[in-house]
Amino acid sequence: MFDVLTGWIESGGLLAVGLLMVLxxxxxxxxxxxxxxxxxxxxxxxxFSLGALLVVATIGSVAGTxxxxxxxxxxxxxxxxxxxDRWGPWLTLSREEAEGAMAWFHRxxxxxxxxxxxxxxxxxxxxxxxxxxxxxxxxxxLYTAAGSLCWIALLAGAGYLLRENYERVERWVNPVATRVVxxxxxxxxxxxxRGLSRRRG
Numbered sequence: 001m002f003d004v005l006t007g008w009i010e011s012g013g014l015l016a017v018g019l020l021m022v023l024x025x026x027x028x029x030x031x032x033x034x035x036x037x038x039x040x041x042x043x044x045x046x047x048f049s050l051g052a053l054l055v056v057a058t059i060g061s062v063a064g065t066x067x068x069x070x071x072x073x074x075x076x077x078x079x080x081x082x083x084x085d086r087w088g089p090w091l092t093l094s095r096e097e098a099e100g101a102m103a104w105f106h107r108x109x110x111x112x113x114x115x116x117x118x119x120x121x122x123x124x125x126x127x128x129x130x131x132x133x134x135x136x137x138x139x140x141x142l143y144t145a146a147g148s149l150c151w152i153a154l155l156a157g158a159g160y161l162l163r164e165n166y167e168r169v170e171r172w173v174n175p176v177a178t179r180v181v182x183x184x185x186x187x188x189x190x191x192x193x194r195g196l197s198r199r200r201g
Contacts, residue, residue: 025060027091061123
């Protein structure tokens with residue numbers, strides 16, 4: 001998987017990084033924990049600048065959140081929860097998880113968007129209560145961009161600083177990356193089958 005991601009980013013450059021970050025926030029097939037450090041490695045090797053990487057990855061990350069924010073805000077709580085009731089198993093999102101995210105957001109307010117961008121899985125889900133709560137678009141963009149930039153800078157910086165150990169890192173990241181992606185797919189299938197079985201029950 002490491003080799004595959006390397007090939008995509010080397011051939012597609014910053015455009016590939018941005019698109020992967022969009023996908024990671026719409027439906028996370030490949031987590032940013034793999035994408036961004038690898039891009040940081042490549043930035044250290046001169047494929048593109050670190051500053052450009054931070055900008056593009058942040059834009060892609062923010063853009064990916066807009067789908068769930070927009071749907072949630074347009075539909076409102078009742079309609080969105082009905083959507084989750086119908087299609088939630090395919091998204092591996094239950095009504096209880098959606099309601100829990102809404103309650104958590106109501107308790108912590110806009111700061112939840114900033115902090116949520118620093119937490120795996122929550123990064124995607126936090127867009128939903130933000131939209132349902134009616135958070136202004138400007139505030140959502142501000143908090144989302146700030147949180148995303150902090151997270152991306154941390155990951156990209158780690159990859160950039162390890163440039164001298166690139167070959168050593170590659171030897172252990174490649175099998176780990178493959179296991180992570182296989183684990184994500186397995187978890188998705190598990191949650192999908194569990195959600196579908198609960199619906200039949």
